[in-house]
Amino acid sequence: MRPAPLLLWLLLGWTVLGVLASLGWLPLSAWLAAAVVIALFALVDVLRLRRMPSPEMQRDVVPVMPLGPPATVSLRLRGGTRRTQALRLHDLHPGGWVVHGMPRDVRLPPGRDLLLDYSVIPDARGQFVFDGCQVQLRSPWRAWTARRVIGASSTVRVYPNFASLAELAGLSVELASRSVGARLQRRRGEGTEFQELRDYRVGDSLRKIDWKATARSSRLISREYRDERNQQVVLMLDCGRRMLAQDDQLVHFDHVLNASLALASIALRQGDAVGMLACTGQQQRWLPPQQGSLGMDMLLGAGYDLQARPEATDYLAAASALQAHQRRRALVVLITNVRDEDDVELRAAVGMLSKRHLVMLVSLRELALDRAASEPGEELEDSIRSAAAMHYLAERDRVHESLRREGINTLDVSCSELSGALIERYLALKRSSRL
Numbered sequence: 267m268r269p270a271p272l273l274l275w276l277l278l279g280w281t282v283l284g285v286l287a288s289l290g291w292l293p294l295s296a297w298l299a300a301a302v303v304i305a306l307f308a309l310v311d312v313l314r315l316r317r318m319p320s321p322e323m324q325r326d327v328v329p330v331m332p333l334g335p336p337a338t339v340s341l342r343l344r345g346g347t348r349r350t351q352a353l354r355l356h357d358l359h360p361g362g363w364v365v366h367g368m369p370r371d372v373r374l375p376p377g378r379d380l381l382l383d384y385s386v387i388p389d390a391r392g393q394f395v396f397d398g399c400q401v402q403l404r405s406p407w408r409a410w411t412a413r414r415v416i417g418a419s420s421t422v423r424v425y426p427n428f429a430s431l432a433e434l435a436g437l438s439v440e441l442a443s444r445s446v447g448a449r450l451q452r453r454r455g456e457g458t459e460f461q462e463l464r465d466y467r468v469g470d471s472l473r474k475i476d477w478k479a480t481a482r483s484s485r486l487i488s489r490e491y492r493d494e495r496n497q498q499v500v501l502m503l504d505c506g507r508r509m510l511a512q513d514d515q516l517v518h519f520d521h522v523l524n525a526s527l528a529l530a531s532i533a534l535r536q537g538d539a540v541g542m543l544a545c546t547g548q549q550q551r552w553l554p555p556q557q558g559s560l561g562m563d564m565l566l567g568a569g570y571d572l573q574a575r576p577e578a579t580d581y582l583a584a585a586s587a588l589q590a591h592q593r594r595r596a597l598v599v600l601i602t603n604v605r606d607e608d609d610v611e612l613r614a615a616v617g618m619l620s621k622r623h624l625v626m627l628v629s630l631r632e633l634a635l636d637r638a639a640s641e642p643g644e645e646l647e648d649s650i651r652s653a654a655a656m657h658y659l660a661e662r663d664r665v666h667e668s669l670r671r672e673g674i675n676t677l678d679v680s681c682s683e684l685s686g687a688l689i690e691r692y693l694a695l696k697r698s699s700r701l
Contacts, residue, residue: 267312273409276304308409315405315412319346321353321374323399323417332427333520336366336385341399343382345374354402358415359386360394388424391520392571396420425570426523463487497538498555499692500592500623501526504602505546505572506579511603513633513681519574521681522601522630527565529599529688534561536696542568543591545584546575552591581608581615588619597624597695599688604629604678606661609668616674626675626691629666633680635659 269277280300286292326340339359345351356369367384374380388394398415405411463479466486479487503526509519530540539555542565553568555561579602588598598619604612604627612627619625635655662678669676675695679687 267315268411268413269308270404270409270411272407273308276307276409280304307407311405311407311409314407315403315410318403318405320403320414320416321346321351321401323401325357325396325399325417325420327396327420327422329422331388331422331424333388333391333424334427336364336387338383338385339396341382341384343372343374343380345376345378345380348376349406350375352404355382355399357384357399358397360388360396362389363387364389390573391424391426391523392573393421393423396422423570425566426520426527463489496557497696498592498594498596499530499533499538499540500555500588500596500598501530501540501542502584502588502598502600503542503544503569503572504579504600505544505574506602507574507576508579508603508605509574510576511630511632511634516681517574518603518630518632518681519572521684523569523572525684525688526599526601527562527569528685529692530562530565532689533692534558538696540565541592541596543584543588544569544572545587546577546579548580548583550584550587552587554591555596581611582618585615585618589622592623595623597626597692599626599628599692601628601630601684603632604662604665604669606658606665609665612665613669613672616669617672620674624675624695626677626695627669628677628679628684628688629662630684631678631680 280297283292283297283300287294287297322344324342326342328337331337339357341355341357343355351374352371353374354369354371359365359368364387365384366386367382370382370384372380372382397419399417400413400415403412403414463476464487466475466480466488474488476487476489503519503522505519509517509522511518513521526542533540534557537557539557540561541555542551542553544551551568551572553564556564581602592598600616600619602612616625616627635658641652666676666678675691677687677691
């Protein structure tokens with residue numbers, strides 16, 4: 267309960283009367299009578315406010331939201347009195363979110379529903395709670411205000427932005443791959459799994475001609491092949507402190523998660539199964555490879571609350587865990603940020619995985635370091651920073667080159683290039699029948 271402006275003005279007026287009474291310009295009995303009237307007025311009004319029923323509230327909010335785009339939240343209010351209620355309401359949305367349309371002053375008519383909409387923009391992935399709706403009620407005589415929390419809480423999950431995945435689903439594999447920046451070379455029937463017979467086309471290899479079918483039909487018939495299906499892809503995601511670097515208002519791990527889901531979408535449509543191992547320190551989260559639309563649902567559900575943590579990643583522990591979980595040969599896509607101090611441990615982890623799996627090592631570049639190396643500046647401090655960045659990048663390139671010499675598929679890309687590079691290399695490996 268709090269006094270409203272009207273009650274404060276009445277108390278101020280009563281104080282003025284007290285000053286006049288002390289100067290003898292007003293009888294003391296008048297000042298005392300005013301005190302009794304104001305006290306009774308305030309007491310009756312506060313009792314009426316305490317007995318005033320709270321409005322009813324129902325919240326309509328989607329249980330799953332994408333990170334980035336705004337989402338609409340709807341509130342349905344119904345008054346609990348026979349008179350129109352003037353109130354101020356504020357829905358208790360998760361803190362830190364960008365909100366448009368709250369708080370709001372409304373007049374709630376008796377016996378009728380009032381519908382209100384406002385928008386929120388989630389600022390992080392994970393599970394969040396709307397803790398009810400806070401309303402500020404006014405007493406019938408406007409002497410007091412009271413704050414109450416009405417309605418039930420609502421739990422929502424914020425997933426990576428799956429709107430782009432829905433757009434990819436409406437395109438062919440080739441168009442979807444090109445839309446995220448993958449550069450694909452056109453080819454014809456170079457897969458390893460027989461698909462169908464078709465008429466010979468100029469440029470077909472003689473090895474593709476089916477001579478028995480040609481003899482039966484009296485015209486040249488070629489075999490059409492497709493990429494082998496039912497293969498397995500495991501996304502091995504680094505959730506350590508290096509993924510906390512930030513580019514384009516998103517930390518690197520969010521870029522990694524978005525690109526991994528884009529790759530998973532293409533791989534699932536190719537008939538492959540996709541799994542995930544998220545690793546940081548000694549902790550891992552494992553999702554066995556899944557196929558079809560269920561596979562994407564499982565990936566979204568298993569990865570929506572993953573966050574990068576300020577801990578060092580144990581590559582050997584992660585490799586050992588993957589070896590224990592994944593017995594069948596798979597394409598292992600390890601996404602991290604390779605540094606020169608990783609040389610020995612990372613080489614050992616990749617060597618362990620390469621004994622059974624085909625490993626693709628993806629290393630994210632930090633744009634801040636690239637800018638520092640390319641902009642020496644005029645001040646001594648800027649030149650020192652630029653030289654240090656150039657030395658760091660040179661050592662980093664040395665590690666990448668040594669891994670390539672050992673036959674490890676290595677990508678060194680920025681966050682903006684990640685999705686296209688992943689899909690491009692995956693399709694190239696698949697079409698080369700190396701998996």
